[in-house]
Amino acid sequence: MKVLIVEDDPLHRSYLHEAVNAALPECDTVIEAENGTIGEKLAREHKSAHIVMDLQMASRNGIEAARTIWKERPETRILFWSNYSDEAYVRGVSRIVPDGAAYGYVLKSASDERLKLALRSIFVESQCVVDREVRGLQQRSLGQTNGFTDSEYEILVDIALGLTDRAIAGRRGLSLRSVQNRLQQLYDKLDVYQAASDDNDDGRFNLRARAITIAFLRKLLNYSALERAEAELQEWLDGK
Amino acid sequence: MKVLIVEDDPLHRSYLHEAVNAALPECDTVIEAENGTIGEKLAREHKSAHIVMDLQMASRNGIEAARTIWKERPETRILFWSNYSDEAYVRGVSRIVPDGAAYGYVLKSASDERLKLALRSIFVESQCVVDREVRGLQQRSLGQTNGFTDSEYEILVDIALGLTDRAIAGRRGLSLRSVQNRLQQLYDKLDVYQAASDDNDDGRFNLRARAITIAFLRKLLNYSALERAEAELQEWLDGK
DNA sequence: GAACAAGCTGCGGGTTTACGCAAGACGGCG
């Protein structure tokens, strides 16, 4: 068995290397990549079937890299190993997992034991392993309980990109009013409202901008999500 | 000499520990804290004069912690050791450094040698050491060359928080029109206009929201800056 | 002290947002 490690922090990389050796005696080769771009390249060259991947890398982040790898070989098993459980990451990952693929999401704060168990479960047993904390987010995010619908999330991203209502309408094939409807839905769920309770009128918010801020503070959005969305937007703009 | 390490990643923490031991033979005690809150507490108890501090920690980030520590003992020497050189961080740090304090800003990607040199320079020689890459930002940021004025940055933060023009005017003691003037200045510098040049009218941006996005993508803003700004805002709101 | 740049402010108007109201459209369910 060969394992590919994609991780930009040298300390974490060597820690992972050791963990893989310890957890998977049947693994004879470990390859390392220090960013997503190199990771993609090595995965292609070696036809890697077992990958441990960091999210949040400078050159090309884990989600991007995983997407292209899975596009080429959907049966690849990928364990995401991340510092954070931002909803933006979780949502980003669940959106690109191919049907039936084995993957995992483990936090860097997890114990050695957890990491090794996850390595075996995914790479040997082909099971999905998702950290409890992450799992919670995932369910809320995909189910409709308390979380955000895809269309709500979509419009959140659109205003975060700085599009006007009209531009969004054009992009998503909706009428102006529908876009505004969804916006109100979003404001509602994000609870962008307050300040009216006081008699003090000064503290009024610009709903649109405030929604973005709150989404950031709640980690519904993060840098990497913005970056991806911006790239998609540019693509769309170029395609007319 | 005693050294306090404030860093939430265990791997990085032990790496730092070793680096300190190697670079500073005169150091007899090393204390470790795993987040900003504990860091503050230990610094107070031990009256630490030499601190290595990570930015970006979950519980209380490095800038917050450093601020309160410096408020209590401004002669404390702090070496910031960070993964990133976001302008938001750099600006945040330079704003809280007391006059004449010795401090440093070294990236985690720097070599062992660089780190050890910085440790000696700051803790033994009381010199300021700032990574070249960071230094560049700092100068552009504080000088006016190409960078953003304090007032421009201020209003950027205000709209990023989601305040209305009127609310900003109230908070900053300006007229409505002045606020809008500054906004235009900001839009200008951020180059939020691009799409207007095209004949294609579809890709119109909402300037206010777009400015926030661009600031994020350029790392003028990041999560930690938002978080701090939000805290200040709440404080201000409470104070009426 | 005159000239000048830079910033604050009021006025006015064109555009975009936020949102209530109400009329279809679509899909499930008894």
Add this chain to the structure above:
DNA sequence: CGCCGTCTTGCGTAAACCCGCAGCTTGTTC
């Protein structure tokens, strides 16, 4: 089939935003 909930769309309005124009107050420079 008729009832009902969810989603879409148009109309209309009040508020907020973007911004050109022009009068003022500063601080700077020659």
